[in-house]
Amino acid sequence: MELQDKLKILSDAAKYDVSCSSSGSSRKNKAGGIGNAAESGICHSWSEDGRCISLLKILYTNYCVYDCAYCLNRISNDVPRAEFTPKELADLTINFYRRNYIEGLFLSSAIVKNPDYTMEQLLDTVKLLRELYRFNGYIHVKAIPGADYRLISEAGKYVDRMSVNIELPSNDSLKLLAPQKRKEQIIRPMGLINTEIQQTKEEKKLFRHKPSFVPAGQSTQLIVGATPESDSKIIRLSENLYQRFSLKRVYYSAYVPITNNPRLPTLQHPPTMREHRLYQADWLLRFYGFSAGELLQNEDDNFDIQLDPKTDWALKSLQHFPVEINKAPYEMLLRVPGIGVQSANRIIIARRTGPIHFEGLKKIGVVLKRAKYFITCQGKYFSELSLDSQLLRQSLLDSPQKKGPLYGQISIFDTTALIKPEEQYSKIFGEL
Amino acid sequence: MNIFIYDGSFEGLLTAVFEAFYRRINPEDIVPQERYQPDLLTTASFIEACPEKADRVYNSILEKISKQTLQYVYYVYISEEAGSGRYILDYLRLGWRLGYSVNQHLLDPRVLKIHQISKRVTVEKHRMLGLLRFQRIGELYYAEIEPDYNIVGLLAPHFSERMSDQNWMIHDLKREIAALYNQQEWVLIDADREGIPNLEARETTYEELWKAYYRHIAIPERKNPKLQKRCMPVRYWKHLTEKK
Ligand code: SF4
16 A cells, blocks of 8 residues: 555544644754754644644554444444554654654554554554654654553653543443443553653652653543533543643543444534533643632533633632732632733732733733623722622623634633643644 | 934844943934835934944843843844834833843833734744745755744754754745755855755655645544634745645
8 A cells, every 4th residue: 555545544543633732841852863842842734623733643553453432443434444564654754854844743553453562563663763763853652551561661761742542531431432441441551651750750850861751741532522421520530630640631522423323422513612611621720720629519510601611610709709900819810710821920020010000901911801800900890890690691601603613622812811821832823 | 303224133233222322312213224214304323233332232131131131132123023123222221220120010011012022023933933844855955934023043043953964944035044054053144036946856755745644634524714724824824835
């Protein structure tokens, strides 16, 4: 088969993977080598669906012995199949890299033959790239569930990021839709990888030349809308993953209806708005000091589609408002709708040089349209409405024509507010 | 109205700042020769670039204000935006008065202006690190760009670090300059369109593969051209291999 055809089949098969991030690693180039990693990540292009292309995201093969109902590559599905060789993949990566198409490689695979064999192929590919091709760009590789941990651990020495996909938000759903995958096969390697990451970090403090291990950390991905779990269950799961396994990111992927399997729901469109709300909530967990329980109190709760999770929380917590811009601590500023990490930081800096007036807030990047209901400036309240949750809700709802098609995984308009300073540039440009 | 004109170099700009300070003249603007439009109402004085004077300003910014401020000044300089000479002068006057803390005065219009322009330059630089495309012609990797700001000198260090084992050229067609790298060091040269290598002779196998990849990685059910254009403004598409 021609390389061109393999590439088509295996990028098609990889496209539902969400992550394309190239951040979190500062791997340096070496003499005679090629490439390095940029801490904040770099996007190289955006595909027609508006998603950032940072890495060559591709499957090693789509020959699969498993039969996950939600997946195009399942054994029972009749699709064209292909398999790369490690050398072909390494050549593609290097040549794309030299032309500045990509930051590196995101290598995943279906389960060909068995998990160990598959993991070995991935390992061979990354070894080839690092050792023979002296490639120092970014590599993200999937840890194949069920593969011998020694293989996974070996790969960890070569790559920047690893991920094991959770796939579905609960064990029951996993049993139903991915019968050959077991929860333990996913959770166990995650735990082991995390332990090894933490150990390596400690040892690196003592021995500078200790080789790195997955320096950009782990991420995972789960499908939203293929199974009945509530948003509340999902963000509690994410919170757990962040706390227990120090994951760098959890990615959410709106289920794209691809089969008419009776075990799967029939949807007209992928639930992208729901996915968007989950991303917003996820940001609130990671950078804003919110807990999952604050955002959604009951296990069965779902996010309001018309209101972002932070505003929703604020309306339910009016007893904390209004806050005085010139006095409130950083943590409280962060909780004001319309104030993001960047503008909160700026408020703290600017108020050292003098009191901030209402007019000054806009210059700092505060979205006054939202924030005005929740703040005072030098004791003055600027909104014409009183702090009444019904009234406020009406004026804060997302207007219908504004939403919908524009939302990607991260949307700048309501998340410039949600940007962590050191990540801001990549965030502005899409996914990180 | 009094205007200072300089040769367009950073050194020239800093010399003009020096003169404004030490001669106690307050020019309305400091304009590079190239962009100067004479009119009846202005008196223009040409300021000859002087390395010593420029050095004194440079060092004084570093010592009395901060490295960050020096970077802001440089970024506003390469933004080539109208009025930037004036903004720089105002900002530096304030900087010398307030010292290190000048960049905390986020609400002062003189500071805000400088921060806003620098931010736009930084954004474009970061964007271009990703959007720049090399074409392979023999042993040369050649990239054409037409950025809003004069950022070729900001891009070159990144690529000499990253693509250190290949010869490359980054050609700013708009400004007719190029960064040239020979696996040792990079230099900035004048390069008009005559300097474009023969693109017919370029290698296209990987270009075709990349185009195929680009088409296939999009999820058709999530097609979203608006989002795509917002992230990747159409003015940059011209030089993107995958969009040609
Ligand atoms: S293991 Fe399941 S999810 Fe992975 S490629 Fe095979 S069928 Fe798809």
